[in-house]
Amino acid sequence: MSESPAPSPSPSDPTRPVPSGALGTLRTIQMVSGMVGIGALMLSAVRILVDPAAPMPSWPAVAVVLVVLVGSAVLVRRVGYTVPALPQGLPRENAETTSLRYFTSTTILRTAFAEAPVLVAFAVSFVFTPHTWVTLLIALPGGLALFWLHGWPSPRTAAAVEAGLEAEGAESYLSEALGFRAG
Template identity: 65%
Template sequence: MSSPRPSPTPDDNAVAAGLGALRPLQLLSAAIGMGALMLSATRILVDLPVNPEPVPPSWMAVGIVLASVVAATGVIVVFGYSVPSLPMGLPRENAARTSLHYFGSTTVLRSAVAEMPVLVAFAVSFLVTPHSWLPLLVALPVSAALFWWHAWPSPRTAAAVEKGLEAEGAESFLSETLGFRAE
């Protein structure tokens, strides 16, 4: 016979909740990121039979797309990790739950903003003459890099959010709760 399992402690429950929160965040983030890929593929596949040889985009179109890349990067760096610091003396379970909330909301924000250059390139491909889908090929790899570096829930993004949460000395338990670091 096996010995009975010890009952879970509140800390075990918080860790289980965090691990349960990581997977949905990753799936939501991936769904947002897939939107950029699907939009680009649709635009290219619809236009390709009509124009088998793509028209080079104008310098203005490329400039607008590059400006959107710079803007998206700036917004992510300035606002994407901004969270209020946790108050001192917050119980561990409340700190972990609050940290998960802020991590989730900032992850969605960073995911959406990382997709912005593709959305701009999509609009530019129709609005700026000559109409070309090639600006999407400029925006898509950059958006993918922004997404991978800033939006995908990872130990690095958790540490960046954790830094803001712990700015006044309170402990957030975010990385531990997400299972990124041993307790």
């Protein structure tokens, strides 16, 4: 009795899920956003490990970090979701492609704005005396909150970008292309 070779899984095999195009696109954007966003955490951890001393920072150092944190929050809202409206009559495939391109670029922009306070706090920790990483403890919670609310691709961020793309009445199909809404 000879054994027959095991059948190779086919794309229609229910035991082997095949990611849809929407899921693949969303995962790619999430991975890029996450890689950019994780930089703030890694930088903070290295700074703390290299110099574990933690004197209280000077008031000017704290002021710089707070101003950058507030400035980043304002920029995320004012610039991070700004996209041009799609023209009327754009074919669905072109609208999806254009919408995904704008969503990806604005997601990376919002992630960079969210990470900026931590990068500035890192620099401040060396520039102002006393040299302390406590400024990172001021910037990190705010930066992470900005990242989670605005940098991480979600149905809420997609809807905000979609509103700009559809400002003149054209359909963007962004939420459907990302798998947030059934097409």
